[in-house]
Amino acid sequence: MTDRAPAYILALDLGTTGNRAILFNAEGAIVSQAYKELTQYYPQPGWLEHDPRAIWDDTLWAMQTALQKAGVAASAVAAIGMSVQRETCLLWDKTTGRPLHNAIVWQDRRTAPLCNQLAEQGYAAEISDRTGLILDAYFSATKLAWLLEHIQRQQDPPIDLDNVLAGTIDTWILWNLTGGQVHATEHSNASRTMLMNLAEQQWDSKLLKLFGIPGHLMPKIQPSLGLFGYTQPELLGNAIPITAMLGDQQSALFAHGCNHPGLLKCTYGTGCFLIAHTGEQLPLSQNQLLSTIAWTQPEIEREVAGENSLHSRDYKVGYALEGSIFTTGACIQWLRDGMKLITAAADTELMAQRVADNGGVYFVPALSGLGAPHWDMSARGAFFGITGGVQREHIVRSVLEAIAYQVKEVVQAMNQDTSTEIARLKVDGGACQNNFLMQFQADVLGIPVERPKVLDASAQGAAFAAGLAVGFWQDYTALTSSRQIDRVFQPGEGVTQAQGCFPTWLEAVKRAKHWAK
Ligand SMILES: Nc1ncnc2c1ncn2[C@@H]1O[C@H](COP(=O)(O)OP(=O)(O)O)[C@@H](O)[C@H]1O
Numbered sequence: 001m002t003d004r005a006p007a008y009i010l011a012l013d014l015g016t017t018g019n020r021a022i023l024f025n026a027e028g029a030i031v032s033q034a035y036k037e038l039t040q041y042y043p044q045p046g047w048l049e050h051d052p053r054a055i056w057d058d059t060l061w062a063m064q065t066a067l068q069k070a071g072v073a074a075s076a077v078a079a080i081g082m083s084v085q086r087e088t089c090l091l092w093d094k095t096t097g098r099p100l101h102n103a104i105v106w107q108d109r110r111t112a113p114l115c116n117q118l119a120e121q122g123y124a125a126e127i128s129d130r131t132g133l134i135l136d137a138y139f140s141a142t143k144l145a146w147l148l149e150h151i152q153r154q155q156d157p158p159i160d161l162d163n164v165l166a167g168t169i170d171t172w173i174l175w176n177l178t179g180g181q182v183h184a185t186e187h188s189n190a191s192r193t194m195l196m197n198l199a200e201q202q203w204d205s206k207l208l209k210l211f212g213i214p215g216h217l218m219p220k221i222q223p224s225l226g227l228f229g230y231t232q233p234e235l236l237g238n239a240i241p242i243t244a245m246l247g248d249q250q251s252a253l254f255a256h257g258c259n260h261p262g263l264l265k266c267t268y269g270t271g272c273f274l275i276a277h278t279g280e281q282l283p284l285s286q287n288q289l290l291s292t293i294a295w296t297q298p299e300i301e302r303e304v305a306g307e308n309s310l311h312s313r314d315y316k317v318g319y320a321l322e323g324s325i326f327t328t329g330a331c332i333q334w335l336r337d338g339m340k341l342i343t344a345a346a347d348t349e350l351m352a353q354r355v356a357d358n359g360g361v362y363f364v365p366a367l368s369g370l371g372a373p374h375w376d377m378s379a380r381g382a383f384f385g386i387t388g389g390v391q392r393e394h395i396v397r398s399v400l401e402a403i404a405y406q407v408k409e410v411v412q413a414m415n416q417d418t419s420t421e422i423a424r425l426k427v428d429g430g431a432c433q434n435n436f437l438m439q440f441q442a443d444v445l446g447i448p449v450e451r452p453k454v455l456d457a458s459a460q461g462a463a464f465a466a467g468l469a470v471g472f473w474q475d476y477t478a479l480t481s482s483r484q485i486d487r488v489f490q491p492g493e494g495v496t497q498a499q500g501c502f503p504t505w506l507e508a509v510k511r512a513k514h515w516a517k
Pocket residue numbers: 015016017018268269270271328329330331332333345346347348349429430431432433434
C-alpha cells in the first residue's frame with residue numbers, strides 16, 4: 001500500500017441511477033473507481049423512492065473498493081469531494097441514525113396535489129420570487145412536508161421532532177461520513193429545496209412556515225467549497241477532510257470550466273440538465289427556466305489553502321440558469337427493465353442505427369410529468385404514430401430522438417433568456433456514450449456537440465472543487481482546460497431529417513400534456 005504525502009482526491013458521484021467513487025491523481029486522471037447501481041422503488045404510479053441505508057452502504061463500499069483497487073491508503077488522499085443527485089430528501093432519527101422513511105426521489109410526483117393547492121391559494125409567484133424555482137413536486141419542500149406529516153401520522157407514540165434531522169443526499173452522507181457529527185449542506189443543493197431564499201442564501205423562514213417544516217430540522221448551509229468535516233477514521237483507515245459538496249449538475253458545470261456567462265453544458269444521466277453560469281447577478285428567466293446557485297466559494301483565494309481559509313465565512317456567489325428535463329436516461333432504463341425491449345442501455349445505439357428513420361413514431365418522455373420548459377406535473381408518457389409496420393427499432397429510435405428534442409427545447413429557451421445563440425454544447429453523463437444520440441443531437445440543434453473523455457463530469461467537478469479547496473490544486477482554469485475532448489459531433493447529413501421531425505414531436509408533446517388531471 002502507498003502511504004506517502006497525500007497524492008489523490010477521492011470523488012463521490014451519488015446519482016439517481018447509482019453510486020460511484022472515483023480516485024483522481026494529481027494530474028486529474030482517474031486511477032480507479034467502483035460503482036453500484038441503486039434499486040429504484042416505485043410504490044405507486046408516479047412515486048419513486050430510494051433506500052437511504054443502501055445509498056450510504058454503497059457509498060462506503062465504493063470508497064473502500066476504489067482505494068483497494070488502486071492500492072492506495074486513506075492517508076494518501078488529500079480530500080473528498082461529493083456530487084449528489086439533488087432535491088431527493090429524507091428524515092432520520094439522530095439518536096439511532098435510522099431513516100424514518102425511504103428518501104423521496106426528485107422524480108416523485110406524489111406531492112403534485114399539494115403544489116396544485118398552493119398554486120390555487122396564490123403562492124406560486126411568491127415562491128418563485130423567493131427561491132428562483134417554479135412551484136413543482138420536483139423540489140424538496142413539498143416532499144419534506146409529506147414526510148413530516150406521514151411520520152407523525154404513522155408513529156405511535158408520536159415521534160419527538162427534537163430527535164429528527166432533515167436533509168438532501170449530501171447532508172445524509174456527510175452526516176454518516178462524520179459519524180453523526182456534522183449536519184450541513186451547501187448552497188447549490190440548498191437552492192433546490194424550495195426552502196432557501198435565493199438572494200439571501202439562507203433558509204427562508206416564511207417558506208419553512210408555509211411548508212410546516214421546523215427550522216431546527218434543517219442543516220446549516222455552507223459554501224460549496226470549504227471544510228465540511230472529517231471522515232470517521234475507522235471507515236477508511238484515516239480521517240480525510242471533506243472539502244467540497246455540490247449538486248451533481250452544478251458539479252458537472254464546475255468540471256466543464258463554465259464559470260462565466262456564455263457557456264452551456266448538458267448532462268445526460270437519468271434526466272438531462274442544461275445549465276449556464278450567469279455570473280454574480282441573480283438571473284431571471286422569461287422562458288420557464290430556473291434561477292439557481294451554480295456554486296459558492298470562499299472569497300479569499302490563497303496560494304495554498306490552510307485551516308483559516310477553509311473556515312472562512314466570506315464567500316462568492318455564482319448564479320446559474322437551468323433547464324431541468326426529468327426523463328432521458330431513465331427512458332432507456334425503462335426500455336430495459338420495464339419493457340424488456342433491450343438487454344443493455346448500449347443496445348439502443350445499434351438498434352437506432354439499423355433503421356433509416358423513426359418510422360413515423362414519436363415518443364413523449366413524460367414518465368414523471370414534464371419539466372422545463374413545460375412544467376406540467378400531469379403530463380404522461382405517450383407514443384404517437386404507431387402503425388402495423390412499426391418495429392422495435394423504431395420504438396427505440398423514437399425514445400433516443402425524444403431525448404434530443406427535449407434538449408433542443410431547452411437550448412432554445414436558454415438562447416432567448418440569455419439573448420445569445422449558444423454556439424457549441426458541452427456534454428457529459430452516462431447516456432452521452434451513445435453515438436447515435438450525440439449525432440442526432442448535433443443535427444437537431446445545428447451546432448457542434450463536444451464530448452469529453454471523462455464522461456462522469458459530476459465526479460470530476462467534485463474532485464476539482466475538493467482539490468482546489470484544500471490547496472491540492474491552485475488554478476481552476478488550468479485544471480478545467482486540461483480536460484481532454486473525446487469527440488466533437490458536427491451537424492451533418494441528418495440535419496434536414498432531424499430538424500424536419502422536431503415540429504411533429506412538439507405537436508405530440510401538446511397532446512400528452514394535462515393527461516393525469
Ligand atoms: N449507451 C447508452 N445509451 C443511452 N443511454 C445510456 C447509455 N449508457 C447509459 N445510459 C443511461 O445513462 C444513465 C446513467 O447515467 P449516469 O450519468 O450514471 O446517471 P445518473 O447520474 O443519473 O445516475 C442511465 O439512465 C442509463 O439508462
